[in-house]
Structure formats: C-alpha cells, structure tokens
Amino acid sequence: MKIDAVTIFPDYFAPLQLSLLGKAAAIGLLEFGVHDLRQHSTNVHNQVDDTPYGGGAGMVMMPEVWGQALDALLTPDSDLIILTPAGKRFNQPMAQEFSRASHLVFACGRYEGIDDRVRQYYLSKGHRVHEVSIGDYVLGGGEVASLVMIEAITRLIPGVLGNPESLAEESHNSEGYLEYPNFTKPQKWREISVPEILLSGNHAEIAKWRAAQAIERAKNNF
Ligand code: ABV
Numbered sequence: 001m002k003i004d005a006v007t008i009f010p011d012y013f014a015p016l017q018l019s020l021l022g023k024a025a026a027i028g029l030l031e032f033g034v035h036d037l038r039q040h041s042t043n044v045h046n047q048v049d050d051t052p053y054g055g056g057a058g059m060v061m062m063p064e065v066w067g068q069a070l071d072a073l074l075t076p077d078s079d080l081i082i083l084t085p086a087g088k089r090f091n092q093p094m095a096q097e098f099s100r101a102s103h104l105v106f107a108c109g110r111y112e113g114i115d116d117r118v119r120q121y122y123l124s125k126g127h128r129v130h131e132v133s134i135g136d137y138v139l140g141g142g143e144v145a146s147l148v149m150i151e152a153i154t155r156l157i158p159g160v161l162g163n164p165e166s167l168a169e170e171s172h173n174s175e176g177y178l179e180y181p182n183f184t185k186p187q188k189w190r191e192i193s194v195p196e197i198l199l200s201g202n203h204a205e206i207a208k209w210r211a212a213q214a215i216e217r218a219k220n221n222f
Contacts, residue, residue, distance in 0.1 A: 001101065001157060004033040005146055006069045007108040008048060012143035021151065024160040033073075037061075040068035049110070058112035066107065066118045078103040079128045081149070083142025084113055087131035090149055094132070098149070099156035106149070108142035179214035 005013055013034045016022065024030045038046045042064065049059035074080060079101045088094075098104060107114065123129045134145040155161050183194040197209045 001154070002031045002033070002103045003150060004035060004073050005106040005108060006035045006037050006073070007143050008037050009141065009143055010034045010036050013147070015147060016150070020160060021154060024154065029157065029159050030154055035069060035073070037065055037069055040065045052112070060112050061109050061114040063115040063117050066114055067121070070105065070107065070118070070122065073105050074122065074127055075103065078105050079130060080105045080107060080122055082107045082114065082119060082129065082131045083109065083133070083145045084131050085133050085138050087133040090132050090134045095152040095156060098153045106142070106146040108146055110141045111138060179217060180210035181213055
C-alpha cells in the first residue's frame with residue numbers, strides 16, 4: 001500500500017519510520033510519502049491560508065495550493081482522506097475497509113479547514129473522497145489524526161503485524177479489540193492473584209468467564 005500525506009508540518013510524520021510501520025516500509029509492504037504543502041504555494045510568502053468569506057474567526061486553507069499538491073498525487077486508484085472534526089467518525093470497520101485500498105492520500109488541514117471546493121472538485125472528478133474525524137474533540141490539525149488512522153489501517157495489512165494470529169483471534173468484539181481482562185506471569189503480583197479459572201486449563205469454562213467479563217466491561221462504556 002502507498003500512503004501519502006500532505007501537511008504544513010512534515011516532521012509530524014517522523015514516527016512512520018519507527019517500530020512495525022518502519023519495518024513494513026523497509027521491506028516494501030508499505031510506501032510512505034510526506035509532502036510539504038508550502039512547496040505548492042505560488043505566493044511570495046509561501047502563504048497557504050486566507051480569511052474566510054462571510055467573516056468569522058481563523059483562516060481557511062486556500063484551494064489553489066491544495067489543488068497543486070493533490071493533482072500531483074491522485075490517480076484513479078487513490079482514496080483521498082480529508083481530516084476534519086466534522087467528518088465521519090473513524091472506527092474499526094472503516095480501518096478494515098481502508099486496509100484493502102491500494103493508495104491512501106491524507107490531506108491534513110488546520111482546524112478551520114480547507115476551502116470546501118477542494119472536496120467538491122475531486123469528488124466531481126470521480127475520485128473517492130472521505131471526510132473523516134478520529135473522535136469528538138478538536139485537534140490543531142489533521143496530522144495526528146492521520147497517524148492514528150495510518151496505524152489502525154496498516155496493522156490490518158497481511159505481513160505488517162508481527163503476529164498474524166493476533167489478527168485472526170476470535171475473541172474480538174465488533175470494533176475489533178479484546179473485550180476481556182488479560183493476565184500474564186507472575187501468578188501473584190502485589191498480593192493480587194490471577195483469576196483461578198484462567199489456570200484451570202478448561203477452555204470452555206475460560207471462554208464463558210471471558211464472555212461474562214466482556215459484558216461487565218461493556219456496561220461501563222455506556
Ligand atoms: C482535522 N480534529 S480531526 C483537522 N478530531 C483539525 C482538527 C481536527 C481534525 C479532529
């Protein structure tokens with residue numbers, strides 16, 4: 001999978017070289033491109049934003065620079081992801097969907113956002129355009145949100161995760177995460193023992209216990 005990010009802060013993407021993602025890139029499973037939006041400014045001051053039509057606080061990112069940057073990256077195989085707090089909430093099923101894509105382009109805007117004609121234009125040209133948010137809080141820009149998405153998406157690509165069995169594991173809920181509490185050695189730590197059932201070797205009873213724990217935990221999320 002090819003992943004491009006367009007940003008005014010390319011340094012935010014340094015973590016892509018670390019850990020499993022860095023290794024996946026090193027062996028050619030992933031290919032990352034990070035692009036400085038300012039390189040596409042035609043303005044003498046390398047300006048990329050301007051005041052909003054209709055008035056109001058903040059600045060809006062100008063369509064011309066985004067057009068130049070995205071024209072250079074998008075092909076019919078691309079999915080354009082525009083990070084915005086107003087976007088569709090990112091979740092595990094979306095991560096699964098995107099993990100099957102061949103080219104993701106992350107457009108990282110600042111909070112006030114990108115001139116909406118950028119979205120309109122690429123949509124009208126037949127590109128797949130997704131406005132996405134990672135949660136109901138406001139970030140300074142889309143960079144960290146993109147990193148979150150990239151990590152959640154790429155770990156689902158065969159070969160990226162160290163242990164493929166952790167992906168195949170049955171004990172995940174619909175959002176894709178383990179729902180019961182986990183324990184490892186030592187059997188007793190600071191006077192707290194691992195639940196006896198987990199030492200029993202009775203896999204049917206263990207599965208029942210874990211299911212009950214999962215229900216207990218789920219209650220706390222509502
Ligand atoms: C993108 N907040 S996604 C750009 N939750 C700026 C802020 C922001 C996003 C999110």
